[in-house]
Amino acid sequence: MYARIVVPLDGSTFSEEVIARVAPMAEQIDARLTFVRIVERPGEMVGADAYVQALARTWAAEGRAIVSRGSISDAIMGEVDRVPGSLAAITARGRSGLGTAVLGSIAREYVQSSHDPVLVYRPEGGASAPTPRIATVLLPLDGTPRSESMQPQAAQWARALGARLVLVQVADASRFDTDIGEDAYVRARASDLARRDGIDAEWEVLHGDPVDALAGYLKGRRDVLVTMATRTQPALRAAVLGSVTSGLMHRVSAPVIVQAPRA
Numbered sequence: 694m695y696a697r698i699v700v701p702l703d704g705s706t707f708s709e710e711v712i713a714r715v716a717p718m719a720e721q722i723d724a725r726l727t728f729v730r731i732v733e734r735p736g737e738m739v740g741a742d743a744y745v746q747a748l749a750r751t752w753a754a755e756g757r758a759i760v761s762r763g764s765i766s767d768a769i770m771g772e773v774d775r776v777p778g779s780l781a782a783i784t785a786r787g788r789s790g791l792g793t794a795v796l797g798s799i800a801r802e803y804v805q806s807s808h809d810p811v812l813v814y815r816p817e818g819g820a821s822a823p824t825p826r827i828a829t830v831l832l833p834l835d836g837t838p839r840s841e842s843m844q845p846q847a848a849q850w851a852r853a854l855g856a857r858l859v860l861v862q863v864a865d866a867s868r869f870d871t872d873i874g875e876d877a878y879v880r881a882r883a884s885d886l887a888r889r890d891g892i893d894a895e896w897e898v899l900h901g902d903p904v905d906a907l908a909g910y911l912k913g914r915r916d917v918l919v920t921m922a923t924r925t926q927p928a929l930r931a932a933v934l935g936s937v938t939s940g941l942m943h944r945v946s947a948p949v950i951v952q953a954p955r956a
Contacts, residue, residue: 697724697725698782699773701799704730712748717827720826722854727779730742784815804953808954812948813948813951828916828917833907840922860896861910879897904937922954923938
């Protein structure tokens with residue numbers, strides 16, 4: 694699994710909110726936290742270092758201030774690549790609050806450019822309730838190779854966190870006659886993962902609009918980690934995430950592991 698979780702911060706409470714979500718996860722997988730404040734000018738380093746070191750002391754983490762020599766996303770990628778076994782945990786909004794895009798521009802660029810798994814979190818923008826340990830890893834499947842490509846990642850997280858893995862397929866609510874076939878698909882995937890990876894794998898079939906169904910399933914849950922593949926076809930490059938993934942992130946504040954497919 695990962696030995697280090699890198700959390701980029703921009704000095705806002707929005708970006709800091711992810712810390713409370715990833716700190717229990719880091720403890721569960723025995724990974725250390727690294728807080729990174731990236732600035733564009735050397736003259737900003739003193740304040741940036743003081744800020745990140747103060748947060749690092751509070752959370753028993755490592756703090757690093759870095760001057761970017763290119764884009765911010767490239768600087769984050771460089772910090773992640775600096776130590777093998779690192780995972781980036783990026784907020785979907787920051788200093789400017791919620792923009793028109795699902796992800797802030799930096800998070801979008803990172804997901805699109807790295808093609809590695811990244812944890813993305815949409816902050817709630819208020820006082821956060823205590824965050825429990827992750828008990829469930831959720832893997833939505835739609836029968837496509839793209840969605841199934843996240844099976845190894847989901848299984849690794851479930852095993853490392855000591856959590857149950859739940860595979861979910863959302864079926865068309867108007868076609869209940871197909872339940873048997875859909876049930877067989879997701880049940881078979883869960884059985885294969887349980888047997889191959891030695892984990893507790895369960896399955897569920899939901900009905901209705903995929904975003905509505907998944908958001909309803911996650912409502913009120915703070916102990917769930919979602920794993921989802923993304924899409925980077927030309928028509929979707931501006932959004933980076935597939936419509937279901939982006940729609941879900943508009944609706945829930947759950948940590949989501951996403952990965953853009955490699956060419």
